[in-house]
Amino acid sequence: DKRLVQSLVLDAVVTGTFNKRDSTTMHKEDTQ
Secondary structure (H helix, E strand, C coil): CHHHHHHHHHHHHHHHHHHHHHHHHHHHHHHC
16 A cells, blocks of 8 residues: 555656646747
8 A cells, every 4th residue: 555655646747747847848949
């Protein structure tokens, strides 16, 4: 159970970070 919860939390954190990075990357690509 702990592994499942930990994976869900980690996935949420990674997804949030990835979304922020993806937005920044998109802006950079638009600039270039």
